[in-house]
Amino acid sequence: MRQTIQKKTKKVLVEGAIPPDFIAESIAKHQTKTTIGAHDIFLGQVRADEFPDGVVHAIEYSAYEEMAEKAFHEIREQAFEKFNLTCMHIYHSLGEVKAGEICLFVFVSSPHRQGLHEALSFIVEAIKEQVPVFGRELFEDGRYVWKENA
Amino acid sequence: MIRLKYFGMIAENTGKQTELVDFEENVTVEKLKHFLEERYEGLEGLTYKVAVELELIHDETALIPKDAEVALLPAFAGG
Numbered sequence: 127m128r129q130t131i132q133k134k135t136k137k138v139l140v141e142g143a144i145p146p147d148f149i150a151e152s153i154a155k156h157q158t159k160t161t162i163g164a165h166d167i168f169l170g171q172v173r174a175d176e177f178p179d180g181v182v183h184a185i186e187y188s189a190y191e192e193m194a195e196k197a198f199h200e201i202r203e204q205a206f207e208k209f210n211l212t213c214m215h216i217y218h219s220l221g222e223v224k225a226g227e228i229c230l231f232v233f234v235s236s237p238h239r240q241g242l243h244e245a246l247s248f249i250v251e252a253i254k255e256q257v258p259v260f261g262r263e264l265f266e267d268g269r270y271v272w273k274e275n276a
Numbered sequence: 277m278i279r280l281k282y283f284g285m286i287a288e289n290t291g292k293q294t295e296l297v298d299f300e301e302n303v304t305v306e307k308l309k310h311f312l313e314e315r316y317e318g319l320e321g322l323t324y325k326v327a328v329e330l331e332l333i334h335d336e337t338a339l340i341p342k343d344a345e346v347a348l349l350p351a352f353a354g355g
Contacts, residue, residue, distance in 0.1 A: 170355045187354075190283055190347050193330040194354075218354060230355045250355060258327070258347075259354030260284040272285050273353035 138198040138216045139189060139259075143227035144169075152215060152233055162212050164239040166246045170230030172223050180265035184224045185273060190258040194218075201252045209245035211236050216249065218259060277343060278308070284350040286324050290316045306336040308346065325349045 149169070156162060175182045198216055205214060213235040223229045232249050236242050254275045261273035277296045287293050290312075297311070305326050313320040326333045327347040328340055340346060 185353075188283065189354075190281065190327070190349060193327055193347065196330050254352070254355040256352075257354040258283070258349050258352060260350060261353035262284075272350065274351035275353055275355070 138195060138218055139191060139220050140217050141219075141221050143219055143223045143229065144217055144231045146228070148217075149228070149231060149233075152231075156213065156235060159212065159235070161237055162235045163237050164242050165233065165235045166242045167234075168230070168232040168246050168250050169228050170250075171228055172225045174225040175263065177263075177265070177271065179269055179271070180267065182225060182263045183266050184222050184264045185229065186222045186262045186264055186270075187218070187220050187229065188260045188262075189218075189220060194257050194259055197257045198253070201249055201256065204252070205234075205245055205249050208248065209234075209236070209241050210238075211242075211245060214249070216253070218253070218257075222264075278303075278340060279343070279345045280312075281345065281347040283347065285322060286319070286348045286350050289319050289322060302339045302342060304337050304339055305333050305346075308340060309336070312348070323351065 149167070153165065156165065172185050173182070202214055202216065205211060211234055215233040217231040219229040230253070232246060234242060234246050234249070262270045263273050264270045277298050280295050280297060282290050282293055305328065309326065327349055328338070329344050
């Protein structure tokens, strides 16, 4: 019998690119949390990689959604355990994200800056390694290659 | 019945995203892989991981519970 997450957890996967305004709004929402002294943010942006077949003009993301949300949740729990964080938010795009648009937004906050960069790095690396998100790198002419994290 | 899910390049190879397979007894991950690789040409040459009930499998001798959901996962590309 599959274990269900008892607490209502916010979904990480969102449709489409993450707009810059959303990032600004997230920062604004934390202004009332006055025990916070430091924030660190990671933004993953789709890069126009060059291949012999052409230049990437977008990545189309798909995911094993149930397992991905579970993996994101576990990464969150591990980060809260390892680091002194007040707050953490993760958003990852599904669907088409054009070159230059944001596909991943990780936002961590803490009373002090010590350990914060490390926490962010831990989360980003864990996401790349553990979360079943898949990507098709799309070329202008309709051809594509499947993306593989290094 | 084992509920299979395919993603990315694996779904392209099998031509489907999901299917049900039935075995008389519980099978190991290894046995299921062999079964699928015989059914789908080219699957053997692809790199993929197996998840059973949302957990990645590291030991392929593990038995798959009856009625489990099993996913074949190609390379991750998150972030």
